[in-house]
Amino acid sequence: MEAVLLRARGVADSRAITTYLAAGGYEGWRKALSMTPDAVTQAVTDSELRGRGGAGFPTGRKWSFVPKDHPGPRYLICNADESEPGTFKDREIIEHDPHQVVEGVAIASYAIKATTAYIYIRGEFVRWANILEEAITEARARGFLGRNVLGSGVDLDIWVHRGAGAYICGEETALIESLEGKRGFPRLKPPFPAVVGVFGKPTVVNNVETLACVPHIMNRGAAWFASIGRPRNTGPKLFSVSGHVNRPGVYELPLGVTFREIIYEHCGGIRGGRKLKAFFPGGTSAPIMTGDEVDVQADFDACAQAGTMLGSGGIIVLDETADMLDVADNVAHFYAHESCGQCTPCREGSDWCMDILDRMLAGHARPGDPDTLLRICRFSSDGMTICPLGDAYALPISSIVNKFRPEFEARIAATTPLAQKKLPVLPWAGPRPGFGV
């Protein structure tokens, strides 16, 4: 496939606005300004672009939810929090082509009639926040942003806002709370941000990659975009691949390629010629897939049909040496650390899973453990919590227990009855295996 979002990768001085303009940059913005906001939204709807941040929600539809008759200001937020384990694609776009993001933010703001937009970027990304600031300064100097953009009468300011270390602030309502200067506690929905968002105003939150697609849709047309991939799963997609592959990295491919093609052709197969045991198709929040499921297509609908999700497109590959209890334990540690603590099933459940898995790994596995894990996870999925982080820890852990149960049983069988009984405190207060964090 021709490179679209990553076309600047490898180009000399790719971040400079002159390079971007020479490649047709900001033509999409000019074109959008010559259209009505509704026509811009319609073009994005026609392209069938779906959100790249995790949920795959149709972007044009999301924009159309902003109340038309709302008198006050509205806001566009670009989500550059990029914290889902296994995901590092937004950083790649910003590193090579920050103006693509700025232009996408501008067009989306115009479509929802916002005159202020914020790019919320994770606090650790200092370098990439600076790159964005520079791009915005360049764009403003050339009249693409600021007052009366290109003589159109449209005003637009874009501000970069740095987070400060909290995975949950990637969730859109937590992000909004954080942008307002508060702790990042997700809000109960409804109302949805499109109606009551940041500062109480209608707000659209879109991922970096989603917005980076928008200038191309403006330039080359919705039909061109929709011709890439397959119906309802259109466009180019960035896949971040990490773990036990020969060539980890960010790959741009049409939606609908198989995971086999990504892993074996583009990433050069498994390190050391070993066997593929399992992979996370879309960050660790997605249910795990076994090596046998590698022929599933990497798109929203095919993944949903296979009982998992494309999520952010962060593929984590695990070879046959991976200990699945260890994998589940690492995942549990992440979510136990990142749960914001508002909901009991998420706050306590993620801790319990971590405790049980730590104890099993420390040689005290008990016969009831797999079922206890499944029960805890059940209480934290399907809308039992304020935000989807409850599901985000429950689904991967329960899928690992279900798909790799023999490994759990083997661990139990290997534990002597005495060790099973000798539990100082339930579930576990002994030393932590792994990293101990």
Added chain:
Amino acid sequence: MSTRPVVAARPEEITTVTFDSTMEERIADVLRRYPTKRAALLPVLWLCQERYGWISPGVMQAVAERLGESPAFVEGAVSFYTMYYTEPPARYVLQVCTTLSCAMCGGRELVEHLKGRLGIGFGEKTPDGSFQLVGVQCLGACGGAPVVQINDDYYENLDAGRLDKVLDELKGRS
């Protein structure tokens, strides 16, 4: 890379904080970006951390007064986020990713090596105040596993040898 060292003010130096004119200018520049004062909290805390090296109770008090919030509100936010230092950090803070891709691709060995070389565990500083070891969650750079962030900079595709070279270089400068 030329990772910038943290130069943290000592506790006694910032029991009470008054913002000078440069800080006031920067804060004003931040405030005009948002419709509420409160929204400037995170950016103002970043400015303070850059200036004083960490967020002391005195800094929190001054930020609260400047933004019209209670000190408790400011402390509530500061304690929620992991990146604001609530005590003076070492000159170089080694933030080692402990999440899955890094753990599977050499991160554990790297942590063992670091603990051995520096003689400290997670959350600790070397006695000379040069290095501090912190275990962090996914840094969003998993393709370059294992990843360590040192102050503001990312170091990727590390192994014990490469990391040793980086540390030797930083050590030579501190």
